[in-house]
Amino acid sequence: MSLNQIKSDKTTYETFTQEEYMVMKDELLRPVQRTGKWGKAWIAFLVVVCLAGLYAYYIQETRSKYLTVSLRDYTMWGVYISNFVFFVALSLIGVLMSAVLKLTHFEWYRPLSRIAEVIAVAAIMLAGVSIVAAMGRPDRLHFLFLHGRIQSPIVWDIIVIITYITTSLILLFIPLIPSLATCKNHLHNKPKWQMKMYEWLSFGWEGTPEQWKILKKSIRILTVLVIPLGVSIHTVTAWLFATTLRAEWDSTNFGAYFVSGAFLLGVAGMIVAVAIFRKAYKLEKYLTPMHFDKLGQALVLMSFIYIYFNVNEYLVPAYKMSSLHANHLLNLFTGDEAAVYWSVVFFGMFMPAILPLFRSMRKPVPLTIIAVVVVIAAWFKRYLIVIPGLAHPYLPIQDVPESWKHYSPSLVEMTIVAATFAAMMLIVTLFSRFFPIISVWEVAEGKLEGKDEIINYK
Amino acid sequence: MRNKHYLAFVFVLLLISAGRGMAQDGEAKMSLAFEKGDSLNSCKVIVTAADTPVADIDVKLYVQRLFSLLPVGDAVTTDEEGIASFEFPSGIPADLDGKLSVVARIEDDETFGNAEVKGSINWGVARKAQVELGRSLSGSRGNAPVYFIVVSNLIIAGIWGTLIYVVLQLFRIRKISRHLQSNKQA
Numbered sequence: 001m002s003l004n005q006i007k008s009d010k011t012t013y014e015t016f017t018q019e020e021y022m023v024m025k026d027e028l029l030r031p032v033q034r035t036g037k038w039g040k041a042w043i044a045f046l047v048v049v050c051l052a053g054l055y056a057y058y059i060q061e062t063r064s065k066y067l068t069v070s071l072r073d074y075t076m077w078g079v080y081i082s083n084f085v086f087f088v089a090l091s092l093i094g095v096l097m098s099a100v101l102k103l104t105h106f107e108w109y110r111p112l113s114r115i116a117e118v119i120a121v122a123a124i125m126l127a128g129v130s131i132v133a134a135m136g137r138p139d140r141l142h143f144l145f146l147h148g149r150i151q152s153p154i155v156w157d158i159i160v161i162i163t164y165i166t167t168s169l170i171l172l173f174i175p176l177i178p179s180l181a182t183c184k185n186h187l188h189n190k191p192k193w194q195m196k197m198y199e200w201l202s203f204g205w206e207g208t209p210e211q212w213k214i215l216k217k218s219i220r221i222l223t224v225l226v227i228p229l230g231v232s233i234h235t236v237t238a239w240l241f242a243t244t245l246r247a248e249w250d251s252t253n254f255g256a257y258f259v260s261g262a263f264l265l266g267v268a269g270m271i272v273a274v275a276i277f278r279k280a281y282k283l284e285k286y287l288t289p290m291h292f293d294k295l296g297q298a299l300v301l302m303s304f305i306y307i308y309f310n311v312n313e314y315l316v317p318a319y320k321m322s323s324l325h326a327n328h329l330l331n332l333f334t335g336d337e338a339a340v341y342w343s344v345v346f347f348g349m350f351m352p353a354i355l356p357l358f359r360s361m362r363k364p365v366p367l368t369i370i371a372v373v374v375v376i377a378a379w380f381k382r383y384l385i386v387i388p389g390l391a392h393p394y395l396p397i398q399d400v401p402e403s404w405k406h407y408s409p410s411l412v413e414m415t416i417v418a419a420t421f422a423a424m425m426l427i428v429t430l431f432s433r434f435f436p437i438i439s440v441w442e443v444a445e446g447k448l449e450g451k452d453e454i455i456n457y458k
Numbered sequence: 459m460r461n462k463h464y465l466a467f468v469f470v471l472l473l474i475s476a477g478r479g480m481a482q483d484g485e486a487k488m489s490l491a492f493e494k495g496d497s498l499n500s501c502k503v504i505v506t507a508a509d510t511p512v513a514d515i516d517v518k519l520y521v522q523r524l525f526s527l528l529p530v531g532d533a534v535t536t537d538e539e540g541i542a543s544f545e546f547p548s549g550i551p552a553d554l555d556g557k558l559s560v561v562a563r564i565e566d567d568e569t570f571g572n573a574e575v576k577g578s579i580n581w582g583v584a585r586k587a588q589v590e591l592g593r594s595l596s597g598s599r600g601n602a603p604v605y606f607i608v609v610s611n612l613i614i615a616g617i618w619g620t621l622i623y624v625v626l627q628l629f630r631i632r633k634i635s636r637h638l639q640s641n642k643q644a
Contacts, residue, residue: 149599150610163617170624177631203628204635211631218624225620 021444025182028436028443031281033187035433039280043433046426053419056412057133065136068412074397075390075407080134082382083417087127087424088161088237089262089378094120094168095230096266099223108294110446111286111438115273116266117172118437122427124165124233126420133416153243156236164226164233171222173201174215178441181205194434234262241385247324248389257309264302265378268352271295271371273428275364277437286438289364296362299371303353310349328392337388340380348377486512486564488575492546499546499581503536503562507570511540515567519544522559530560552582 035043060068071078097116101109132138148155180202184195205211238258241249251257271292278287317325318333332341352374355361361370387407391397397405409417431437484507491502501519505512515536520527528550534542542562552558557578564573593603 147599150602150607151595151597159614163614163621166621167617170621174624174628177628203632204639205631206635206638208634208638211634214627214630214634218627221620221624225617229617 024444025186025440027283027285028438028440029183029186031432032183032434032436033190039429039433043426043429046422046429049422050419050426053416053422056415056419060133060412060416061138068410070403070407070410070413072404072407073400074393074404075387077134077386077390078407079383079387079409079413079417080130082379082386083420084127084130084134085237085258085382085386086265086379087123087130087420088234089258089265089382090269091120091123091127091164091168092230092234092259092262093123093266093269094171095227096263097270098171099226099230102223103227106294107446108291110442111283112270112274112291113442114172114175114439115277115437116270117168118428118431119269119273119424121165121168121172122424122431124161124168125427126424128161128165129423130417130420133420153236153239157240160229160233160236164229167222167226167229171219171226174218174222175439175442176435177202177205177215178207179436179439181207182440183435197434231259234259241389245394246389247394248328248392251313253309253312257313260302260306260309261378261381264299264306264349264352265375267295267298267302268371268374268378271299271367272375275368275371277432278364281432281437283438286443292364292367293359293362296356296367299352299367299374300356303349307349307353310345324394328388331388331392332384337384341384344377344381344384347373348381484508484569486515486567486570486573488517488562488564488573490560490562490575490577492577492579492581499548501530501544501546501560501562501579503534503542503544503575505536505540505542505564505573511538512536512570513538513540515564515570517542518563518565520561520563521550522561527561546581548581548583550582551585554585554587556580556582556584558582 031039065071069078094117098109098113098120102113132141135141144155144158148158180198184198184202187195187198235255235258238254242251242254274287274291274295278284314329314332318329321329331337352370355370356367361367391405391407487506489504489506491504493500493502503517503519505515505517513536516533517536518533519530521530522528530544530547534544536542550558557580560577560579562575562577564570566572591597591601593601595603595606597603
């Protein structure tokens with residue numbers, strides 16, 4: 001490397017740290033520095049919905065479950081379990097939008113990674129909450145640890161959820177350390193406890209080359225580790241169904257089908273989150289139309305992959321239409337669930353596969369609308385996997401009370417489901433009010449255009 | 459006048475209920491006797507009232523199951539000696555010792571109302587302890603296949619070991635800062 005090159009590199013580096021970095025730091029710390037009245041109103045609204053959910057759960061657990069929830073002998077997994085599958089799927093957002101892009105050197109991941117990771121942590125926590133809400137005897141939860149069999153998919157699920165939650169938390173936390181030092185050094189007029197928290201959590205970060213080396217190595221290890229873990233968590237969720245003796249779940253396709261669906265949901269969820277943070281926190285400079293363009297392309301790819309697995313999942317058994325499958329499939333194609341089924345196919349798969357092929361549809365506003373529709377369709381997709389499957393057992397349902405034959409969630413169930421969504425958004429919102437939602441140092445590093453210098457992002 | 463009718467009605471009611479009460483006052487005593495025969499076992503229920511045998515009364519015999527009583531044949535009427543004889547079938551599944559709980563009952567009799575006696579006898583077919591099929595995927599918690607335990611624990615240990623390693627690295631970051639600070643102070 002010539003002396004001139006070194007000089008020019010150094011100039012770029014110094015100019016950046018001196019001016020651009022300070023501007024960037026201020027812009028990215030702004031949402032942490034101050035919460036506006038709309039921000040407070042939003043948090044208050046989410047808290048109210050969460051409290052309503054807690055009250056509904058109190059009613060569910062203190063009164064007869066036969067009266068408070070619509071779960072019966074046949075449909076014993078209702079919206080709680082479809083909600084659980086939805087949240088597990090959403091938690092894969094961290095794998096795709098942070099780990100995969102990071103490892104494959106797609107530089108545009110940088111402002112997205114922390115958003116993805118915090119959504120992943122919040123989603124997997126609420127997946128756990130959904131499971132507990134679905135339990136008939138939550139007071140016996142610890143029996144799973146005391147008496148669980150390692151051969152049982154339920155135990156695998158518990159193990160993998162705990163492991164994934166821990167890994168995601170550490171993966172969220174480690175890249176946060178330099179940002180915590182930034183918060184400690186540059187935030188002002190904040191409560192003492194908050195500043196103390198930054199100090200304590202920043203592990204005395206000084207930004208020495210040795211510390212950077214340790215930090216980056218740890219991130220690299222976790223980034224590699226989280227990919228198989230993320231795939232495992234959703235595959236095991238699929239196996240909870242596939243290892244059960246039900247015609248419609250009896251599929252070797254189920255793991256890949258679930259994971260591909262999760263990636264589609266992850267991209268759509270990311271688009272919605274990016275659009276909200278961009279607008280609410282005025283981050284247009286960092287979350288640019290380029291990100292929407294790339295995410296739109298990813299949405300097309302994931303939609304086609306998901307369509308492929310859906311063809312395998314539904315059309316292959318439908319071609320044979322054996323008596324075992326006909327009961328369930330005809331109900332989806334032409335029966336009671338047909339309206340929901342075809343809406344999900346159209347809005348949740350074909351629309352995101354076709355529309356973003358056009359550049360104009362990959363602009364922030366149209367793409368966000370498409371993504372919101374995909375997220376809603378994704379929730380109903382999980383509903384269609386869980387509930388009609390249970391309502392069509394091998395033996396015809398005969399001589400049972402009317403309420404056993406059809407399932408429609410009760411008010412208590414829907415309130416709890418709404419509260420899980422509110423809780424997830426509350427976790428993400430509160431996180432973004434205490435910590436920079438875009439990783440300052442990762443974006444700054446990206447601006448160095450691949451140069452290896454370690455700068456002191458304090 | 460109306461009051462008189464009313465009082466007469468109450469009096470008749472009292473008489474009827476007293477009569478019924480007296481009719482049921484005779485308490486039946488029941489006892490069980492088991493007789494082992496060469497080919498057939500029998501169970502005899504002896505019914506007495508005030509130390510005299512009670513004839514012509516229906517007795518039912520049951521075997522206690524987990525949730526309810528299993529009738530053993532139809533009701534049998536007692537003879538002049540107050541004995542109702544039941545053929546006791548062989549082959550009734552019992553507990554691990556082959557012990558059966560037997561219940562004889564007089565049900566809703568006009569004179570004696572309800573009466574019951576319980577006994578136990580070793581005439582059932584002893585249930586064998588559940589046979590463990592050895593280690594298998596469908597086995598109990600303690601009977602998981604060895605390869606399954608080894609592989610799953612290796613995976614879990616590998617992943618958690620890595621996580622612990624990464625967390626320990628965090629403390630190295632703190633150690634470096636402390637070292638720097640102490641150097642500065644020095």
